[in-house]
Amino acid sequence: MSKQSGRGRVVGLPAWDRCAVIGVVNVTPDSFSDGGRWFDTAAAVKHGLALVAEGADLVDVGGESTRPGATRVDEAEELKRVIPVVRGLAAEGVTVSVDTMRASVAAQSLAAGAALVNDVSGGLADPAMIPVVAEAGAPFVVMHWRGFLEGGNVKGVYDDVVTEVVDELHARVEAVLAGGVSPDRIVVDPGLGFSKDAEHDLVLLAHLDRLLTLGHPLLVAASRKRFLGRVLAAGPEAAPPPARERDAATAAVSALAAHAGAWAVRVHEVRATADAVRVARAVEGARAAGNGAEGAR
Template sequence: MGVVNVTPDSFSDGGRWFDTTAAVKHGLELVAEGADLVDVGGESTRPGATRVDEAEELRRVVPVVRGLASEGVVVSVDTMRASVAAQALAAGAALVNDVSGGLADPAMIPVVAEAGAPFVVMHWRGFLEGGNVKGVYGDVVGEVVDELHARVEAVLAGGVAPDRIVVDPGLGFSKEAEHDLALLAHLERLAGLGHPLLVAASRKRFLGRVLAGPQGAPPPARERDAATAAVSALAAQAGAWAVRVHEVRATADAVRVARALEEARGAASAPGAGGERGAEGER
């Protein structure tokens, strides 16, 4: 899942794709680099970001969705507003990615249910305008799994079909680096919810903390793509349905390598597997 932020204030690439033409062009570039779908958002969800009004979000998002969909791109819309989801779906979006899991706007679940669109349900503990709210956990993996399960049940009760639900652990949302790492280390627990799993780790703060080490300063967001690709490969190996990334090529390559290793592992364990060892190695 390639990311197109149609915003002036994204933590990662704010302002680079704010123009509709530039955003559509970037989305097409992401597909050429290996993205299977493109996630278009018009509102930054970074900690401390101020919400944009509905009219502005619609102005940013809908033309980009329409432009990409007209080129045959599979588009998801990243929004917490039911009205934006509805107009984006009408413009050709195929999936709704709501970081609040339907909590921010009570009209969201009915809109998604009526459209029959796939719906990403993310673990969410509230808006981050005041900072990293409610980031206290006793057992982050257990609590996130339980809270996501409860949210999925609410979405099902609202009429969204079980095979239309994707879950997302919400890395970086009301979570510190140690929480994000614990969730990534136990993706099998999240997969146990029984729905496809989206992992959105790209360029996030916890990667900056890992790369910086105990005493160093975190590198800028755009210098975290190699680390993102590493997480993507590990997530793919753990069975993730998709990874949401800003820089697609490195992640697509990393996922291909992870898949090739899985296939090789399966072939090596098959009955009768074997073969002669080559005379020379590749160095």
């Protein structure tokens, strides 16, 4: 499968000739990276618009932290956080993704103008999710997920992390297809940091080509995650830098993911990643032009 075919097109969303950039708006008080900064609706909408101005193609709005150890919020609170922000951004012409594991939040977000449902459980947390997405005809992100992380790093044991993630994602995609979601609206995500340690995350990034064999556009969400903190720590026993000091490392992953053929990357700080994916696209174009010239000789 070529990089471009792996990058693909997601029906129901704009088409880009490069890896797309998804900016994150956490409408939560307890996100691992920026908890509380955008908890107010007006602040969240303003931040989403700023991300677009910095180069985001989509804005992913979430009202529930999925960091390890986070306690779930109730449905009413999640709706209260998310829907006004989705509505406000959509009214400004922003392509909005909603980050939720609840079918009710997905349904109301789609009605408020969201274009994409990003469910870190791939439809496993709420049995009603797949029917809701299928009926709406919405694009759907299917992430590799092994359960809620309230108890820490749940089921993070692998004999071969790449093979197991690919196989488990394949099984989940089959279930989503059986539930009526169109194959040209499915995006896959390896779930970096979810039931995975730093070594697992790095191995998955080194083998994105294997994830592309699933035949669906690939989303890579590495932004500010723990494995980057481990990579950046001064030594094995040194403390990792805080989440907001991992943006340069995030942009490096964005360039690597774009080069590998990812459809999109999801990041908190957009500007550096927007530059990174454009450079990756320019290099890709130069390589294609060079190959064409070589073939014409």
